[in-house]
Amino acid sequence: MSSELHRPSDKQLARIAFRRRKAIRSVLLAALSTAVLGTLFAVLITGAPGWDRVKQSFFRGDIARDSLPAILDGLWLNIRLFVVCAACALALGLLVGVLRTLRGPVFFPVRALATVYTYSLRGLPLIITIYLFAYGIPGLRLQGTPSVTVLGGAAIVITYGAYIAEVLRSGIESVHPSQVAAARSLGLSYRRTMRFVVLPQAVRRAAPPLLNDVVSMQKDVGLISLAGPVDAIRAAQISQAGSYNFTPYIVAGVLFVLLALPLIGITDWVTLRAARRQNAGT
Amino acid sequence: MLLTCTEVRKTFGDAVVLDGLDLTVDEHEVIALIGASGSGKSTLLRCVNLLTEIDDGTIMLDGEDITDPRVNPDVVRRKIGLVFQSYNLFPHMTVLDNITLAPTKVRQRPAAEAKAQAMEWLDRVGLADKAGSYPDRLSGGQQQRVAIVRALVNSPRLLLLDEVTSALDPELVGEVLTMIRDLKGDGMTMVLATHEMGFARQVADRVAFLDKGRVLEQGPPAQVLGDPVEARTRQFLARIIEAGRL
Numbered sequence: 001m002s003s004e005l006h007r008p009s010d011k012q013l014a015r016i017a018f019r020r021r022k023a024i025r026s027v028l029l030a031a032l033s034t035a036v037l038g039t040l041f042a043v044l045i046t047g048a049p050g051w052d053r054v055k056q057s058f059f060r061g062d063i064a065r066d067s068l069p070a071i072l073d074g075l076w077l078n079i080r081l082f083v084v085c086a087a088c089a090l091a092l093g094l095l096v097g098v099l100r101t102l103r104g105p106v107f108f109p110v111r112a113l114a115t116v117y118t119y120s121l122r123g124l125p126l127i128i129t130i131y132l133f134a135y136g137i138p139g140l141r142l143q144g145t146p147s148v149t150v151l152g153g154a155a156i157v158i159t160y161g162a163y164i165a166e167v168l169r170s171g172i173e174s175v176h177p178s179q180v181a182a183a184r185s186l187g188l189s190y191r192r193t194m195r196f197v198v199l200p201q202a203v204r205r206a207a208p209p210l211l212n213d214v215v216s217m218q219k220d221v222g223l224i225s226l227a228g229p230v231d232a233i234r235a236a237q238i239s240q241a242g243s244y245n246f247t248p249y250i251v252a253g254v255l256f257v258l259l260a261l262p263l264i265g266i267t268d269w270v271t272l273r274a275a276r277r278q279n280a281g282t
Numbered sequence: 283m284l285l286t287c288t289e290v291r292k293t294f295g296d297a298v299v300l301d302g303l304d305l306t307v308d309e310h311e312v313i314a315l316i317g318a319s320g321s322g323k324s325t326l327l328r329c330v331n332l333l334t335e336i337d338d339g340t341i342m343l344d345g346e347d348i349t350d351p352r353v354n355p356d357v358v359r360r361k362i363g364l365v366f367q368s369y370n371l372f373p374h375m376t377v378l379d380n381i382t383l384a385p386t387k388v389r390q391r392p393a394a395e396a397k398a399q400a401m402e403w404l405d406r407v408g409l410a411d412k413a414g415s416y417p418d419r420l421s422g423g424q425q426q427r428v429a430i431v432r433a434l435v436n437s438p439r440l441l442l443l444d445e446v447t448s449a450l451d452p453e454l455v456g457e458v459l460t461m462i463r464d465l466k467g468d469g470m471t472m473v474l475a476t477h478e479m480g481f482a483r484q485v486a487d488r489v490a491f492l493d494k495g496r497v498l499e500q501g502p503p504a505q506v507l508g509d510p511v512e513a514r515t516r517q518f519l520a521r522i523i524e525a526g527r528l
Binding site for chain 1 (some may be wrong): 291350352449
């Protein structure tokens, strides 16, 4: 290009200076309003008449230390369950989501089954599903019934599989029909069209709500404790029952938030990147 | 002068798209911007509409420096209409709702009044029966005419048209060009980026040839298109003729 070394005009320099001043002012204003609001909250909470009692029953350092090992033990179960359940639920959701988009009369029973599954499992409360699986299936007294943990995990997988299937289906249906037309015109079969053209776009578009479900699942795997296994929240409850102090719940809550942060970070990053890619150009 | 661009510069990374461009537009004047792809025609229109922030220079509209960072872009844009190459109608709204959106939400005009005005325009361009239709049900030429009406109901001082016929089938180009010709008859000030040399010759008061981010040559259509001074203009026109587009 002709001017490798463009020297900004005085006018442009003034504009740059003005924008910089404005940016600095914005940052200062943000800091000020945050400080004011923060102080207000702190005064409101610590000034409340019952604050000393609340501090005693929710924020005791010694109890937090005592209860931490048991809660961490429980959390390890949460993490293991989450990794396995998330992988299984994603696979199940993908399968059901694709089955629901199949066209043609031959596929009617498959399609109907997939539809009934997503409709009923999204409606059925997870707690009831866990009870049905963890207490109902062993009740059949079949040979080789797996452990309660596995059964509870299966309940979580089929519940979340239904949510994920719907998210993926909406992603698949948001891909414009002209994309399918273009792929089919090249001679790709329906399956190859799905695999190479539709699903990559669908998953990218559905990534934010999908990760939302995964983050939500991270918390819900703990519900398995209803069937017996001791997860982080149950460990906190046991500890609370011994000390009559609610600090263990705060400890477990903080640990869950820390656990979710990386996932939430990934969700935001994926969302941002997708938006930036799609808005490139016009 | 209604619009004065002085030394306008715009870069995208290392690419210098506008390199100290100067252009003036008088009231009631129609200017056709021609030039190869990437010569900066669309970028210039987006800069004038403040959709793209310039890197240096000044753009004056109606005596006001609209590139001053203190200026509210929303206020400036009320004076400028912009029509896009691919129409950009809102697919979830009917034709009528597309047109009355800005008059009712930006200008706070009563719905009935905005509707009456919209129907008047639709009637004039022969699309009154499409008022309740959704954009995807319309042909490209019809959609583009709706998009032009959508820009016009805000009574802009200046209408920017960004290759408005490039996405249309040849037999649909005519209806859009006829509409633009009618607007010239109304005295509308227009800047149009175009590949339709024949149309530029007919409707433009002045043709400006953009090359490497500058106006290399400008003047009456007959002169610029018929007897260009600059070698690069001649090369550009020769390529157009070769492609059978003149």
